[in-house]
Amino acid sequence: MAPFVRVDCVTINSPDPEGLARFWAHLVGGVPRDAGNGFVLVDPGEGHVRLLFQRTGAVPDRQDRVHLDCQVADREDAIARVEELGGRLLERRSDSNGAWAVMTDPEGNTFCL
Numbered sequence: 637m638a639p640f641v642r643v644d645c646v647t648i649n650s651p652d653p654e655g656l657a658r659f660w661a662h663l664v665g666g667v668p669r670d671a672g673n674g675f676v677l678v679d680p681g682e683g684h685v686r687l688l689f690q691r692t693g694a695v696p697d698r699q700d701r702v703h704l705d706c707q708v709a710d711r712e713d714a715i716a717r718v719e720e721l722g723g724r725l726l727e728r729r730s731d732s733n734g735a736w737a738v739m740t741d742p743e744g745n746t747f748c749l
Contacts, residue, residue, distance in 0.1 A: 640714055641706045641749070645677070645686035649701045653689035660687055673731045704747040711737060714749050 650656045657668035657676040665680035674691030708714035722742035
């Protein structure tokens with residue numbers, strides 16, 4: 637079966653995304669850059685996982701401080717397939733960078749399409 641989701645980056649919630657991005661850039665390579673709307677991206681280059689740091693008001697007390705951001709060819713189709721596999725749509729969100737769907741896997745771990 638061909639995959640229908642491609643992991644685009646790992647997103648990390650942080651009250652200080654700039655500082656945390658600088659830390660991780662030293663570890664994995666790349667230069668932190670403003671991705672808009674309180675996000676900072678570290679791209680270590682071709683073949684390596686990108687890290688996206690998302691501003692939060694405080695350190696989240698939820699267990700899912702880290703989640704996957706995924707790309708799909710057709711978001712509605714992907715939502716339906718995720719639900720067929722036991723996942724769940726939590727909510728739809730958007731900002732000036734685009735729109736996405738917040739999903740959970742069968743154990744409640746969040747990821748975005």
